[in-house]
Amino acid sequence: MTFCSAFLLYLAATLPSAFVISNSNMWTKLILTQHWPSSFCSMEHCHPNISYWTLHGLWPDKGINCNSSWHFNSSQIEDLLPDMEKNWPDLVDPASTRFWKYEWHKHGTCAAKAESLNSQHKYFSKALELYHKLDLDSVLRKFNIIPSEEYYKFSQIEVVIENFYGVKAKIQCIHPSKNADAQILGQIEICFSPDFTLQDCEKGRDLDDVMAVDRASGLSVCDHDMPVYYPPLT
Numbered sequence: 369m370t371f372c373s374a375f376l377l378y379l380a381a382t383l384p385s386a387f388v389i390s391n392s393n394m395w396t397k398l399i400l401t402q403h404w405p406s407s408f409c410s411m412e413h414c415h416p417n418i419s420y421w422t423l424h425g426l427w428p429d430k431g432i433n434c435n436s437s438w439h440f441n442s443s444q445i446e447d448l449l450p451d452m453e454k455n456w457p458d459l460v461d462p463a464s465t466r467f468w469k470y471e472w473h474k475h476g477t478c479a480a481k482a483e484s485l486n487s488q489h490k491y492f493s494k495a496l497e498l499y500h501k502l503d504l505d506s507v508l509r510k511f512n513i514i515p516s517e518e519y520y521k522f523s524q525i526e527v528v529i530e531n532f533y534g535v536k537a538k539i540q541c542i543h544p545s546k547n548a549d550a551q552i553l554g555q556i557e558i559c560f561s562p563d564f565t566l567q568d569c570e571k572g573r574d575l576d577d578v579m580a581v582d583r584a585s586g587l588s589v590c591d592h593d594m595p596v597y598y599p600p601l602t
Contacts, residue, residue: 395428
């Protein structure tokens with residue numbers, strides 16, 4: 369056994385187990401994801417009456433379903449419910465808490481590895497806080513990126529987001545059938561470091577992994593060279 373191997377074994381035996389676990393499994397980035405209701409419902413066959421960007425979730429970049437025994441309990445977030453019903457709605461079933469339960473189990477229990485997010489109330493309230501801080505809908509409107517029957521160049525949307533927030537977001541589209549004229553703007557991810565400062569979304573992630581995850585949800589990173597349709601509420 370080399371000295372290096374022996375030293376590593378010594379560290380593993382002497383350091384507290386909690387220290388080893390927290391450093392090996394801890395996420396390094398939070399992804400605040402917002403979706404455009406009209407685009408989402410074109411895939412899920414729902415009928416939105418919402419004409420502003422809504423929360424999809426707050427996702428750590430590492431871990432899924434980290435604690436299946438930590439059950440969602442809406443009574444712990446009662447003071448947040450009016451805000452959640454408006455800005456983090458279940459677009460498929462607005463009267464249900466199923467969507468929040470899903471997001472908590474899949475992503476919240478992993479985000480909770482950080483002390484700042486280690487309760488249901490901390491997790492959901494922080495997601496709402498970041499959503500309001502970004503105010504994406506107002507930013508797009510301020511720079512005249514509004515739902516329209518006219519198409520946008522992808523660069524028009526990308527430049528507004530990068531210039532205003534100072535970081536690279538991940539802008540996702542529903543890609544069209546073979547002979548369609550445009551892709552459909554669907555989802556925008558804006559990323560934060562563990563201390564909740566803005567950072568580039570692509571930093572530290574493998575693009576092939578990103579694309580695979582997005583395609584599984586029916587979305588992928590927008591084609592820079594194809595026109596973008598930002599659908600108005602119908």
